[in-house]
Amino acid sequence: MRRTMYRTALLSGASAIIASLAATGAAQAQTEVRWMHIETDPGYLEVWEDMVEEYNAANPDVNVTMQFLENEAFKARLPTLLQSDAAPHLFYSWGGGVLRAQAETGVLMNLTEEMMANDGEWSDSYIPASLNGVSFDDEIWAVPYRMGTVSFFYNKEIFEDVGINADELTDWESFLGAVEDIKEAGYVPIAGGGGDRWPIHFYWSYLAMRIGGQEVVDNAKTGEGEGFMHDAFVEAGQELARLGALEPFQPGYLAATWPQTLGLFGDGGAAMILGFENTEQNQRNNAADGEGLASDNLGRFPFPEVEGGVGQVTDTLGGLNGWAVTHNAPPETLDFLRHFTSVERQREMAQAEMIIPVAVGAEDGVEDPLLQESARQLSESTWHQNYFDQDFGPALGRVINDVSVEIVSGNMEPDQAVQMLADEAMLQ
Amino acid sequence: MTTALQNWASSARRKIKENARPIRREEPIGPARWPVLVLFMPPALLLFTIFVILPIGEAAWYSVFNWNGYGRPEEFVGLRNFEVLFRNNAFRQALQNTGLIMLVSIIIQVPLALWLAMLLARKIPGVVGFRLIFFLPYVLADVAAGLIWRFVYDGDFGLFAAIFGFFGMETPYVLADRNVAIYAVLAVVVWKYFGFHMMLFIAGLQAIDKHLLEAADIDGASGWQKFRYVTLPLLGPTVRLSIFFAVIGSLQLFDVVMPLTGGGPSNSTETLVTFLYSYGVMRMQVGFGSAAGVVLFVICVVLAFTYKRVLMRND
Numbered sequence: 001m002r003r004t005m006y007r008t009a010l011l012s013g014a015s016a017i018i019a020s021l022a023a024t025g026a027a028q029a030q031t032e033v034r035w036m037h038i039e040t041d042p043g044y045l046e047v048w049e050d051m052v053e054e055y056n057a058a059n060p061d062v063n064v065t066m067q068f069l070e071n072e073a074f075k076a077r078l079p080t081l082l083q084s085d086a087a088p089h090l091f092y093s094w095g096g097g098v099l100r101a102q103a104e105t106g107v108l109m110n111l112t113e114e115m116m117a118n119d120g121e122w123s124d125s126y127i128p129a130s131l132n133g134v135s136f137d138d139e140i141w142a143v144p145y146r147m148g149t150v151s152f153f154y155n156k157e158i159f160e161d162v163g164i165n166a167d168e169l170t171d172w173e174s175f176l177g178a179v180e181d182i183k184e185a186g187y188v189p190i191a192g193g194g195g196d197r198w199p200i201h202f203y204w205s206y207l208a209m210r211i212g213g214q215e216v217v218d219n220a221k222t223g224e225g226e227g228f229m230h231d232a233f234v235e236a237g238q239e240l241a242r243l244g245a246l247e248p249f250q251p252g253y254l255a256a257t258w259p260q261t262l263g264l265f266g267d268g269g270a271a272m273i274l275g276f277e278n279t280e281q282n283q284r285n286n287a288a289d290g291e292g293l294a295s296d297n298l299g300r301f302p303f304p305e306v307e308g309g310v311g312q313v314t315d316t317l318g319g320l321n322g323w324a325v326t327h328n329a330p331p332e333t334l335d336f337l338r339h340f341t342s343v344e345r346q347r348e349m350a351q352a353e354m355i356i357p358v359a360v361g362a363e364d365g366v367e368d369p370l371l372q373e374s375a376r377q378l379s380e381s382t383w384h385q386n387y388f389d390q391d392f393g394p395a396l397g398r399v400i401n402d403v404s405v406e407i408v409s410g411n412m413e414p415d416q417a418v419q420m421l422a423d424e425a426m427l428q
Numbered sequence: 429m430t431t432a433l434q435n436w437a438s439s440a441r442r443k444i445k446e447n448a449r450p451i452r453r454e455e456p457i458g459p460a461r462w463p464v465l466v467l468f469m470p471p472a473l474l475l476f477t478i479f480v481i482l483p484i485g486e487a488a489w490y491s492v493f494n495w496n497g498y499g500r501p502e503e504f505v506g507l508r509n510f511e512v513l514f515r516n517n518a519f520r521q522a523l524q525n526t527g528l529i530m531l532v533s534i535i536i537q538v539p540l541a542l543w544l545a546m547l548l549a550r551k552i553p554g555v556v557g558f559r560l561i562f563f564l565p566y567v568l569a570d571v572a573a574g575l576i577w578r579f580v581y582d583g584d585f586g587l588f589a590a591i592f593g594f595f596g597m598e599t600p601y602v603l604a605d606r607n608v609a610i611y612a613v614l615a616v617v618v619w620k621y622f623g624f625h626m627m628l629f630i631a632g633l634q635a636i637d638k639h640l641l642e643a644a645d646i647d648g649a650s651g652w653q654k655f656r657y658v659t660l661p662l663l664g665p666t667v668r669l670s671i672f673f674a675v676i677g678s679l680q681l682f683d684v685v686m687p688l689t690g691g692g693p694s695n696s697t698e699t700l701v702t703f704l705y706s707y708g709v710m711r712m713q714v715g716f717g718s719a720a721g722v723v724l725f726v727i728c729v730v731l732a733f734t735y736k737r738v739l740m741r742n743d
Contacts, residue, residue: 072710075710076705076709076710079496079497079498079712079714080497082498083498098712101496101498101712102498104498105496105498105499106499107498194604194692194693195603195604195689195690195692195693197692251583251601251604252583252584252601252603252604253604254601254604254605254606254692254693254694255601255603255604255609255689255692255693256604264584393712394496394710394711394712394713395711395712395713398706398710398711402695405692405693405694406694409693409694411606411694427494427512
């Protein structure tokens with residue numbers, strides 16, 4: 001028995017070696033394009049794999065290979081990886097300060113020239129806001145891929161039961177009132193992911209945007225003016241503390257991861273969640289029964305305005321993703337990216353409910369009503385701000401996440417938080 | 429497993445006897461031994477240099493720069509990283525937690541392991557099964573253990589929820605409570621590693637000459653007296669070794685904590701190594717992280733050498 005096992009093991013080992021030798025033999029004539037991603041949704045991956053297969057078949061001299069790294073591991077390993085020979089040719093990026101840091105150290109390919117060639121034929125194929133998010137000082141450092149926006153999603157049944165009209169939650173005071181009402185009615189008002197920290201930083205970010213407006217946030221980014229010491233940031237913290245004092249989250253939210261949080265909302269265990277544009281699918285995937293809330297039981301409203309604030313309700317906070325290209329990637333990488341982010345491919349991915357597209361003309365691919373709402377909000381956005389924890393760079397971004405959780409859980413005073421941020425900003 | 433351990437124990441005994449032989453005088457390195465040295469030294473030396481000496485030196489070098497890991501470190505900041513480090517609340521919390529873990533390991537874990545070892549070193553039926561059961565947590569991968577305990581502690585679906593629900597009590601969310609979370613982590617640490625120390629003690633106990641205990645019996649010693657005056661002194665080297673492992677293990681604790689709490693809530697369960705990871709690696713502050721690494725290294729070296737010098741001198 002054992003001997004046969006050994007033999008099988010040996011045989012399979014040998015055949016694996018032969019197979020890999022054969023593969024390298026075949027690949028010698030081909031250019032390999034290594035694509036590193038962090039996608040875990042099997043449905044999305046299937047769409048991508050089909051696209052890669054199609055592309056490889058149409059371009060016999062190119063072999064696009066997909067490499068996966070888990071989100072946090074990806075962030076941790078990227079700096080070393082990018083400076084090694086095993087660096088991927090294209091990889092996922094959230095734009096913002098991290099992309100900038102990578103660009104400044106010369107590991108990335110400057111795409112400006114390619115994109116602007118032929119009177120900007122390539123760059124014009126994307127919505128301008130998406131290009132802005134991956135450009136610094138008029139230079140383009142990644143190929144836009146998708147946009148997103150963070151907004152509130154709510155459980156219609158619970159809202160009805162408590163007697164809340166979501167359309168009326170346009171200002172912060174009425175929102176806080178609704179939280180109180182829901183709590184009194186015996187429901188958990190909001191599902192919160194304090195264990196992962198960043199889900200809470202959306203609240204502080206949005207409050208800072210609504211109170212301070214674009215100029216104040218931009219100043220904090222560049223360190224001009226008062227930076228983080230501007231009153232708007234303290235006020236944002238105070239409003240967040242007010243929310244926290246209502247104990248709006250589920251018990252034990254300080255240890256809850258984001259998937260758990262989505263699951264709670266999907267199971268009907270909370271009335272609201274502040275989540276990404278694809279919260280509908282996310283809550284479904286993470287619900288205990290695998291089905292979650294039905295589409296017609298889900299509603300959506302933008303983060304409310306704060307009275308006396310400079311920001312508008314049409315200012316959006318959300319993701320902006322692109323594909324960064326490393327400096328010694330083969331030219332075929334760009335060809336693949338052009339293909340991958342073309343109107344047709346973007347429309348297909350929008351139809352598969354994967355993305356809100358960035359390619360001009362692919363918007364009609366968005367068919368899901370809630371995604372359509374997000375897409376509309378984005379297209380009418382008066383100011384689109386990238387996630388704070390990406391835009392402010394990895395170090396400051398994580399401090400923002402930390403202090404948001406500390407403030408909402410009543411463990412830190414808003415002015416202490418602002419001081420911490422200002423101190424950290426000084427060190428950068 | 430036990431037979432393997434018994435073999436190990438007996439071979440250890442044999443070695444002790446061998447070492448007891450009169451020491452030969454060291455031969456000077458004569459020309460006859462040069463080929464051997466030239467052949468065998470460089471690979472080991474090279475590996476050790478590349479993977480141990482160089483990284484230590486590099487960490488010390490990086491720790492005086494403000495560097496995000498890209499390109500070369502250029503912005504020299506002197507000792508600023510260390511200054512920021514010692515002013516950082518999370519780091520102080522991490523230091524404190526590491527101290528607490530060390531303390532609990534020594535005060536609770538090691539005595540618990542010794543007590544169980546005393547019970548299980550006897551030749552009674554079923555003893556092998558118990559040894560196996562107590563040793564199992566140690567065999568389990570650290571990350572897996574962390575994940576399992578995360579589920580156990582879960583206030584909604586976990587074992588805790590079921591137990592408290594059964595008694596009709598409100599479930600505490602232990603991992604979400606910044607005053608309690610560290611004790612939850614400590615419980616897991618004790619649960620995870622006491623089996624290892626127990627095995628050390630069993631091996632140590634088996635190496636003790638039974639005649640001594642018999643003699644004590646004849647002299648009319650009570651059970652406690654036998655333990656206090658015969659077993660414990662003879663077990664001395666094992667106890668000191670066990671404590672040594674506990675201290676070093678506490679300093680390195682990382683894998684169990686990450687899946688359990690990730691250092692949260694509010695950094696209340698941060699250890700030195702999780703701090704290094706989340707503040708150095710995840711925030712792309714390689715210079716700052718290296719400073720934390722250097723501090724950790726210094727603590728390790730100082731503790732290890734003093735301990736070896738002072739307590740394990742004769743072992």
